[in-house]
Amino acid sequence: MDIETPPLDHKRLEQPAERRGLVLVHTGDGKGKSTAAFGLALRAHGRGKPVLIYQFMKVPSARFGEHRIFEQLGVPIVGLGDGFSWKSKDLEHSAQLARDGWARAEATIRAGEHFLVVLDEIMYPLRYGWVPLDAVLQCLRERPAHVHVVLTGRGAPAELVELADTVTEMTLVKHHYKAGVPAQRGIED
Template sequence: MQIETPPLLRDTPKAQGQRRGLVIVHTGNGKGKSTAAFGLALRAHGRGKAVKVYQFMKVPSARFGEHRLFEQLGIPIEGLGDGFSWKSRDLEHSAQLARDGWQRAEASIRGGTQFMVVLDEIMYPLRYGWIALDQVLACLRERPPQVHVVLTGRQAPDELVAAADTVTEMLQRKHHFEAGVPAQRGIED
């Protein structure tokens, strides 16, 4: 590691534009996409802002760590799916759950009462064709100007990346699964 001298002056200009709702995408093969989105939700909630979290791949009865904490804090979180595709017994049913879930999420976004709407793991139903990308893009373009939308999942479509204000790609450099360490409660769920 090379030691650096801390900067004494700001090295970037201060933004001069108007504050407005943002479209934020967390994508890539690395860990932390949902965790980063949940961090934003917690930050907004801590400022007294209305937040709603939709999880496209989790079942409505899910009780992972985020569900337990968000319930304690009063942040609504809703599972819209029936698990990942390899766990599904009926992919058409999974697709219909995604479409129905998108209708609820879209209504929240367009309704304008939420400061932030998180669409966790929405990239899967987009990639599978269960939700039409053009509908999502239209909703993002037409949403009320104060609404922030955070979308997560691997392989974000180029069109979504282009429409977003901020895109972070999580890069996996090393993962404990590769060393044979299984998923652990409190880390992966």
């Protein structure tokens, strides 16, 4: 590792006069997309801002670690799906759940009652064609000016990347699965 000299001066960018809601995309093959979105949800909730989290692949009855803590904190987290496609017994049913889930999420975004809306793992239903990309892009363009939206999942479409204000791509460098270590509660859930 090379040792660096700490910077002594920092040029501040001129800030716009008015703040506005942002579209943030967390994508890529690395771990941490949902975790980063949940961190933003905690940060907003900690400031007293209304937050709503939709999980497109989790079942409504899911009780993962994030569900338990958000419930304790009073942050709504809603499962909209029936699990990942490779676990689905009926893909048409999964697709319908995604469409119904998008209708709920779109209504929430357009209503403007939440400071932050998280659309966790929405990239799967977008990539599978279960949720129309054009409808999502239109909703994001037309959302109330103060509403922030975070969208997570691998393979974000180029059109969504173009529209977003901030895009972070999590890059897989090394993963414990490849060493034969299975998923662990409290880390992957």
